[in-house]
Amino acid sequence: MSNPSATVLDAVTPSAGISERREIGRAARERTPRSSHGGWAPAPDRLDPVSLLEEQAESRVPELIPVRHARMRVSPFTFYRGAALLMAADLATIPSSGLTVQLCGDAHLSNFGLFGSPERRLVFDINDFDETHPGPFEWDLKRLVASFEIAGRHRGFTDAERRSLILAATRGYREHMLGASAASVLDAWYETLDAEQVQAWVRDERTAAHAGKRQVKGFDAVVAKARTKDRLKAFSKLATRVDGKLRIIADPPLIVPVEDVVGDDRTAEELEATIRELLAEYQTTLLIERHPLSEYTYVHMARKVVGVGSVGTRAWILLLTGRDDADPLFLQAKEAQASVLERFLEPSKYKTHGERVVRGQRVMQASSDIFLGWQSATGDGGLERDFYVRQLNDWKGSIDPEVMVPNGAMLYARICGETLARAHARSGDRIQIAAYLGKSSVFDEAIADFAEAYADQNEADYRAFTAAISSGRLEAAEI
Template sequence: MDEKAATRDELHHTAKALGLDLPAKATKGEILEVLASPSARQEPDGHREDGHDGADDGAEETDAGGRVSARPDDVSSRDGQPRIASQMEAFRVLAQARAEGQMVPLPRMLTGNDRRMHVRQTIREDHQLRIARHNEEAFGKFDKLASSRFSFFRGTALLFYRDMAGDDSWMPTVLAAGDVHPENFGVMPNADNVPIFGINDYDEVFYAPFTWDLKRGATGFLIAADEIGDHGSGKRRKIARSFVRGYADKVNVYAADNTEESADLRRDNAPKLIADLFDDATSGGRAKWLTKKYYNENKTGFRASKKLVPITSRRDEFQELIDRYVAESELVVPPRAGTMRVKDVAERRGQGTASLGLVRYYVMIEGPHADASDDLLLEFKQARRSALDGLVPHSEHVVDGNADRVVHGQRVQLVSGDVFYGSIKHRGISFLVRERSWFRDDIDLDDLSFTKWCEYARICGEVLAQAHALSDESGLLDHDVEPDIVDAMGVPDLFVDDIVRYAEEADERCRRDHDGFRADHELGAFRRIDLVYR
């Protein structure tokens, strides 16, 4: 559903929730005009979908238009107007109590209608601003989540982690990737533009117990092996076990020899399954990739499509942004980027699952050759608060800022990663910057046999082990973490079984949640948000 399909009452309801000034008898057209204004469209930096950054629970916050919004712990209405509901602070308190050893029930213990209402409220809260603005991509995201249980799992990380609030507080802390699943590993460039294989999504990265990544990763493999691989329960369990076993075995290696800093997977040292992926990813070449997917007929900029909307009129604006990015990040511009001249700019729509509806731009940088064969693409992707924030047990390891947090994760977990990777603020939004490499690719899960599913799961577990082991290299940990992880795992077979059993329960919970979500979605539950009226 888009704004034109929304009723006048729906638009009025959500505009008021955003605190927008409206005439009492505003027409639908007038409300649409207000919702389309920059102050209504722009999300403040540091805010998740609920509009609160949670950094100072006692302080009022202002949105991009300068209006005062309700504090996370303020559930009352003001001036007779309802306020957007938020459970962020309630879950922060729940997580703290759980981490301190109090026997506090978690949402995963809810059943029946109580659980369905929790799922509905959490998803509404996680997408409040996108729903309130009747963002077309947000409603497209809900359609996507309804169509596939694996998509639902991928797009509802906050729901998954609220079920874990405060868990495993006695376990060693690492820099957790935050959203581990089979499709968040792939081929990408390192600082020298050489293809490497590793974790390719750090949007949810956060310092947390090492088990959190394992539980989400094992659950992701179970669900994907069901929906994409069409494997039965016995085989799916073996696939999930391979993932956890790969992690456990590799952490033991790093605890013994400290080789994690030199363990990146490249074409020359990768197992055949990943070596084949390298070959597929690098088979075409930059010029062919640009021509096939991006160039207009004259190769002067982006071609217009459903997913790419050229905004060439803003080229000067983005040239200033690029220049500022180079200066602020002290980027050593590689020769292949020429003079960092902006050739064209486009809005990127419909990309990702969790990030659908967030602001994303592609910037075409003119390469050193005049034949339009070597241009670069830089992506500016709106960053938001991690789903783990406020839910993990307390840790002294904190990275401020949204895009800065993501950049920290990439720099710690990928040795010599993408040279363009960084962050910048523009128009009040925190953007992650990275290169869209022509050889960026991930594995086609549809093509995997059961044996290859197990092999791929094990490789991903090993890659995650390296990422965690690097937490004490360039990360914030000040001690060798691998021996602590090995000690905390205890009996390997028992540890693997514990993680997989948790994942199996989470898998079944996701199945029930998805059924309830689909029913709610069909009834229009995600066309409006929850408000506090008293």
């Protein structure tokens, strides 16, 4: 398999001359013309998509794999959400710009959303970094734009509406990167996008497009709902009292208490002591020396099924209390396996994949959770497993692609494109990338062409996937 990172141009430090950095970006056009990103055709020796999914399942919880398959089977879009490995394998076979950034690795439209910042502002940003890894900047953009094409087909948008939608994302990325390249270092680094700014854009878009009130009310509802999704809401849904003690409510196989998962000879006291030790070690990875976590006490833990693509990886929720039982905190410890990108690029430089996820997230996000850290622990089969830890719910909100309408989707696509550019400008050389993109629409049109062609590939892979379920090769179980 080709290694795109091997084509990266000789490194230039950020302090190098602006003109020199621009020339590197323009020179990359000679090696990989912007128009070369257009279109998609599978290689004759393309890896079998079903086999890749079977291979990926080998490291996951066996009884949860049918749940993952059932969630992916819902539509070509939900399949795409779980098929990051398939796309990484495909991107590795086509021309690369050679301009490296910290990639999200799974930058589809549902991995953007609202969450609370440490300053208690509601911000919009990328919110999933399981696959984060350094690589060519366009890999993230292609995955994002293709997700809008696939979601647009699912929603029944016309060809013209989908083309406008995906061009909005590519143009938003390019124009924002151009702006970042002209900004001062700190202005580019500090830039954030909060919910109030997005609400203002939605209202402006409504006025400019003479649209109805639906999309304004829709986003306002998302913002209002996000502010209610906090630790107290999680506590009311997930916790109860058993014999006078707080416990996480069991709902197998989606939520299974730790004592029912471990199944070994350790007593409850020994298990609790082990978890407390792990929490103490995790605390050393947090950025704040005198961290609020030190005032919380561990109460209970359970395994919880999450997401679509992540189903089958080990994810735990931990209940802690602060001043008293009315001061709860839920943490989520999510297993971090090797990024799907790593087998096609350079190996991760970090000792654990938990650290890889956290370091990547801290670079790409303008504002990160103060509970974001990592830990490793011995799990089932006696294997050492890596985890990253974060707060479970902290003003979390997202756009539901199932109710997107064309006007609102176009604005959302532009915002996602700009947000991705903002993240890449923090980790990559924004001046080189901007020089590569240029001021014309050549790159935009090429990425849009790729997205349309790759959506066809995704549909073909989805048909192969559902056929494998029908034949009994793969198992799917609704929960």
